[in-house]
Amino acid sequence: MKKMSLRTRVLTGAVAAAALGAGTFGAMSANASTPAAAPAAAVKADTADRNLQQSTHLTVAAATKAAQATLDAAQKENQRVSVAVVDRNGNTIVTLRGDGAGPQSPESAVKKAYTAVSWNAPTSELAKRLEQAPNLKDIPGTLFLAGGAPVQVKGAPVAGIGVAGAPSGDLDEKFAEAGVAALAK
Numbered sequence: 001m002k003k004m005s006l007r008t009r010v011l012t013g014a015v016a017a018a019a020l021g022a023g024t025f026g027a028m029s030a031n032a033s034t035p036a037a038a039p040a041a042a043v044k045a046d047t048a049d050r051n052l053q054q055s056t057h058l059t060v061a062a063a064t065k066a067a068q069a070t071l072d073a074a075q076k077e078n079q080r081v082s083v084a085v086v087d088r089n090g091n092t093i094v095t096l097r098g099d100g101a102g103p104q105s106p107e108s109a110v111k112k113a114y115t116a117v118s119w120n121a122p123t124s125e126l127a128k129r130l131e132q133a134p135n136l137k138d139i140p141g142t143l144f145l146a147g148g149a150p151v152q153v154k155g156a157p158v159a160g161i162g163v164a165g166a167p168s169g170d171l172d173e174k175f176a177e178a179g180v181a182a183l184a185k
Contacts, residue, residue, distance in 0.1 A: 055088060064094050070179035080098050081166050087117075090141065101164075108162070115162075116149050117159060122146070122173060123144060123145060148176060
């Protein structure tokens with residue numbers, strides 16, 4: 001890439017600033033002379049419409065409750081872990097890094113939670129599927145190690161809980177299941 005001279009950089013910056021200023025002034029002038037538009041009417045959707053679908057999501061309070069129950073279960077066994085709770089779409093709702101948990105554990109917990117909710121199965125079961133389909137591990141954002149558990153409502157996944165940091169995935173998954181169980185209380 002060719003390096004620009006100081007003069008060229010100064011002139012380019014001045015032109016950009018002038019264009020930005022002119023655009024802002026023009027927008028302000030247009031807004032000052034144009035009357036406010038009437039608010040758009042709300043669009044009503046018929047809930048019987050077959051094009052609509054309702055879904056169930058955890059609240060932040062419920063996700064936090066599950067995450068804290070997970071950390072509490074780990075602390076009872078003197079384990080330093082991180083926990084993540086993701087929604088049905090894999091978006092992180094809450095992440096808690098326990099005292100002394102390793103620096104890799106929050107990211108691993110999110111990936112385990114995402115993997116569990118994506119396949120609606122504990123990640124320990126999914127790790128076994130790698131023998132038949134090793135390319136599963138190549139899906140971005142997933143982690144096929146024990147420690148993730150789905151949260152289900154009527155058999156459908158609504159969230160995932162992932163735990164990372166214990167010396168074994170079995171312990172991670174045990175703590176994740178404690179978080180799922182806390183939601184049933």
